[in-house]
Amino acid sequence: MTSNVIxxxxxxxxxxxxxxQLKGAGFESLEIMSPVPIHGVEExxxxxxxxxxxxxxxxxxxxxxxxxxxxxxxxxxxxHPVGGRPIITMPPFLIIxxxxxxxxxxxxxxxxxxxxxxxxxxxxxxxxxxxAVDKFVVTAPCDDAEHFKRAEAIxxxxxxxxxxxxxxxxx
Amino acid sequence: xxxxxxxxxFKLGYNDIHDDVVRSIVKTGPKYYIALATAGGxxxxxxxxxxxxxxYYGIGAAGMNHPxxxxxxxxxxxxxxxxxxxxxxxxxxLHLTNSSWRKAMYRSAEAMTLFSLVVxxxxxxxxxxxxxFIHWAVPYPNQMELWPNFRSPLLFDVMAxxxxxxxxxxxxxxxxxxxFAAVRDRTSGWRNTMYTLLSLGWRGTDKEWHRLHWxxxxxxxxxxxxxxxxxxxxxxxxxxxxxxxxxxxIFAPYFxxxxxxxxxxxxxxxxxVLRKTMGFEQYITKLHxxxxxxxxxxxxxxxxxxxxxxxxxxxxxGTSEEYEALGYKLFGYYAWLYWEMILFCAVxxxxxxxxxxxxxxxxxxxxxxxxNIGMYTERFLIVATSLSRQYLPDAWGTYVPSPVEISIMxxxxxxxxTLFLIFVKIFPSVSMYEVKETMATPKMEPAAPAAGSPA
Numbered sequence: 001m002t003s004n005v006i007x008x009x010x011x012x013x014x015x016x017x018x019x020x021q022l023k024g025a026g027f028e029s030l031e032i033m034s035p036v037p038i039h040g041v042e043e044x045x046x047x048x049x050x051x052x053x054x055x056x057x058x059x060x061x062x063x064x065x066x067x068x069x070x071x072x073x074x075x076x077x078x079x080h081p082v083g084g085r086p087i088i089t090m091p092p093f094l095i096i097x098x099x100x101x102x103x104x105x106x107x108x109x110x111x112x113x114x115x116x117x118x119x120x121x122x123x124x125x126x127x128x129x130x131x132a133v134d135k136f137v138v139t140a141p142c143d144d145a146e147h148f149k150r151a152e153a154i155x156x157x158x159x160x161x162x163x164x165x166x167x168x169x170x171x
Numbered sequence: 172x173x174x175x176x177x178x179x180x181f182k183l184g185y186n187d188i189h190d191d192v193v194r195s196i197v198k199t200g201p202k203y204y205i206a207l208a209t210a211g212g213x214x215x216x217x218x219x220x221x222x223x224x225x226x227y228y229g230i231g232a233a234g235m236n237h238p239x240x241x242x243x244x245x246x247x248x249x250x251x252x253x254x255x256x257x258x259x260x261x262x263x264x265l266h267l268t269n270s271s272w273r274k275a276m277y278r279s280a281e282a283m284t285l286f287s288l289v290v291x292x293x294x295x296x297x298x299x300x301x302x303x304f305i306h307w308a309v310p311y312p313n314q315m316e317l318w319p320n321f322r323s324p325l326l327f328d329v330m331a332x333x334x335x336x337x338x339x340x341x342x343x344x345x346x347x348x349x350x351f352a353a354v355r356d357r358t359s360g361w362r363n364t365m366y367t368l369l370s371l372g373w374r375g376t377d378k379e380w381h382r383l384h385w386x387x388x389x390x391x392x393x394x395x396x397x398x399x400x401x402x403x404x405x406x407x408x409x410x411x412x413x414x415x416x417x418x419x420x421i422f423a424p425y426f427x428x429x430x431x432x433x434x435x436x437x438x439x440x441x442x443x444v445l446r447k448t449m450g451f452e453q454y455i456t457k458l459h460x461x462x463x464x465x466x467x468x469x470x471x472x473x474x475x476x477x478x479x480x481x482x483x484x485x486x487x488x489g490t491s492e493e494y495e496a497l498g499y500k501l502f503g504y505y506a507w508l509y510w511e512m513i514l515f516c517a518v519x520x521x522x523x524x525x526x527x528x529x530x531x532x533x534x535x536x537x538x539x540x541x542x543n544i545g546m547y548t549e550r551f552l553i554v555a556t557s558l559s560r561q562y563l564p565d566a567w568g569t570y571v572p573s574p575v576e577i578s579i580m581x582x583x584x585x586x587x588x589t590l591f592l593i594f595v596k597i598f599p600s601v602s603m604y605e606v607k608e609t610m611a612t613p614k615m616e617p618a619a620p621a622a623g624s625p626a
Contacts, residue, residue, distance in 0.1 A: 034380070070321070074310070095330075099330040110345070119373065
């Protein structure tokens with residue numbers, strides 16, 4: 001049986017303390033749900049690295065190349081000589097390049113955000129509605145009842161207002 | 172980060188803001204419906220009806236003719252693009268500089284950006300006369316071998332504005348995901364379904380916050396140069412022509428500053444209305460008006476300076492056609508509009524040197540509307556005065572808008588209002604999680620009863 005232990009806290013500091021103690025006791029895949037971003041999560045749950053910047057960079061790069069290719073390709077396919085000026089005119093084509101760099105950069109950032117944060121979510125996951133209002137919630141999956149009891153004790157010691165259990169079937 | 176914005180918000184708890192914002196969405200009084208019906212009616216009558224007439228009759232229904240081939244359609248287009256410049260741009264800059272006073276007002280400011288852009292894009296449709304051929308501006312392979320000219324500023328416009336609309340839509344949506352999730356848990360029925368879909372299953376985990384923070388920051392970094400480029404490109408529509416008084420290098424910064432100026436004034440107007448009608452007195456405070464007032468004052472000084480530069484450049488050019496255009500602008504047919512613009516945009520804003528003025532709501536509202544009237548005039552004058560005095564006297568003439576054009580101009584404001592009224596009932600118009608961030612974090616206290624019903 002797998003279930004999830006849920007501890008509700010009134011303030012972010014005790015939620016962080018509880019998360020640190022759970023981690024110390026060997027619990028894994030801890031999550032902290034909160035109404036606002038909490039500062040200091042990384043010190044407790046480990047450094048986070050996001051791949052979004054790679055998406056942004058690659059998107060911008062591809063956008064820039066395709067923007068220039070679009071304008072320059074057009075100029076070569078339909079040459080329009082104007083008084084001996086170059087066929088590939090840099091200043092106006094750089095503007096197209098600039099705009100498409102930003103457009104693709106934005107779209108790739110959104111894609112990176114969705115992929116790295118696992119959104120949109122298509123299946124039910126552990127969630128406590130109070131965490132969107134004013135509660136700070138620590139959750140961890142537990143393998144069995146004995147495991148759950150240990151987690152419950154740690155959460156209560158850290159000052160949890162409430163400890164709940166959410167099983168697979170409750171999702 | 173946890174610094175309270177004002178002493179007023181300091182007293183509020185996380186729960187209070189939640190209740191206030193959800194109430195602003197769910198509870199709708201008769202006044203709202205009356206406002207929506209009025210705005211919608213005026214939009215239909217003054218915007219879509221004359222436009223249909225113009226489509227049926229032809230572009231001749233508008234008063235544009237040689238030499239005034241650009242009229243209020245183009246002036247309004249620049250005005251609306253300009254108005255869009257403050258919301259997202261200001262929000263991005265203030266986000267990157269960590270200004271916490273931004274947080275209570277940025278959502279509505281961004282909505283203003285989005286809807287101004289929608290109105291501006293609609294104006295393009297009105298202006299081109301045959302909107303069913305608008306897709307010809309987009310580069311796509313077709314059997315006519317019709318392909319746009321990438322050296323034309325009008326095509327830069329298409330690229331820049333399409334990117335800007337995409338970017339602003341994504342930016343306002345990304346920032347709202349946590350708030351959609353919070354509203355989702357408090358609503359039922361069709362609203363619940365809508366917010367469930369909009370929130371994408373957001374749970375507010377540490378990982379999601381971390382990803383949102385970075386994605387949002389990257390978007391802000393990308394959108395700032397984009398916004399600057401958009402109005403620069405709009406200015407090149409004019410500056411790249413060889414019409415006296417339009418062919419000036421100062422035009423790009425002139426347009427960008429003018430855009431941010433009129434956009435910030437627009438924010439003041441919208442903030443005043445939101446504050447009064449939605450009961451957000453505790454979140455939108457004197458502090459916001461004070462800060463926006465300082466910003467407006469700086470922008471007004473820069474704007475005045477650039478206007479001076481424009482006059483000086485025309486005089487210093489020493490060419491007879493620039494002299495003629497300059498004299499016509501200052502003392503010709505449209506001169507009274509020019510001096511009205513100077514009064515509203517350069518002289519009246521000096522009042523904001525006084526702190527007492529900046530922190531008074533009604534005077535700020537009146538001034539912000541006056542600035543935007545002045546800025547609309549500016550855009551009209553750019554189009555009207557320059558085209559009326561080009562080179563040889565046989566090409567001179569005047570332009571006066573036709574009733575169709577005036578009606579569509581009035582209708583565009585109603586269109587904007589209608590869109591905004593729909594927005595305030597769908598989006599949480601104050602960013603809940605970011606206002607919560609500016610408040611003191613909860614400390615250990617006797618537990619309050621848990622709020623919210625299980626989803």
